[in-house]
Amino acid sequence: MRKFEQIQGKKNTYSIKELDEVFSNSQSVSIDELAGEWRIGYLFTKEGTGSMLEFLLKIIPLFRVHSKIFINQNNVKAWGYEIFGRRFYNPISKAILREKEFRNKRSASITYKYLPITDYFRRIDENRIMGIMEVCGKLSLYFYIFRLINKG
Numbered sequence: 001m002r003k004f005e006q007i008q009g010k011k012n013t014y015s016i017k018e019l020d021e022v023f024s025n026s027q028s029v030s031i032d033e034l035a036g037e038w039r040i041g042y043l044f045t046k047e048g049t050g051s052m053l054e055f056l057l058k059i060i061p062l063f064r065v066h067s068k069i070f071i072n073q074n075n076v077k078a079w080g081y082e083i084f085g086r087r088f089y090n091p092i093s094k095a096i097l098r099e100k101e102f103r104n105k106r107s108a109s110i111t112y113k114y115l116p117i118t119d120y121f122r123r124i125d126e127n128r129i130m131g132i133m134e135v136c137g138k139l140s141l142y143f144y145i146f147r148l149i150n151k152g
Helices: 002-008 015-025 052-057
Strands: 037-041 067-072 075-083 084-089 095-104 106-110 117-125 128-135 138-152
Touching: 015 128, 015 138, 075 106, 095 117
Parallel strands: none
Antiparallel strands: 037 067, 037 138, 067 075, 075 084, 075 095, 095 106, 106 117, 117 128, 128 138
């Protein structure tokens, strides 16, 4: 956890190596642990992942996802937005929760129903989870989520 605290305070100066190390050393997450609504924070890399998604999210904050809601294993609202105090969820971001092996650990992940995207999760602590988004099997984005008050 200490390593995550150190890199989180650096603001946009993370290296892919640092983020990979924190992710790899973090614990698995069960599907049940994700129940409820989570707010999203981004971990942009200084060298860039090379993905168009990371580039767009850096320069156009309006594209940034605000939250994810894990209703149950077969119903995840993955991209929640808040604009001018109004909240909505993009219907194309419907997803399902499954446990998958990723980088030698079995942990919760979400697979999008209509997009070639998988988010893999690891626990930082009880209220924070780190994630890696892969698009078409390639690293696209690092992020973390933290629990909002309404738990599952």
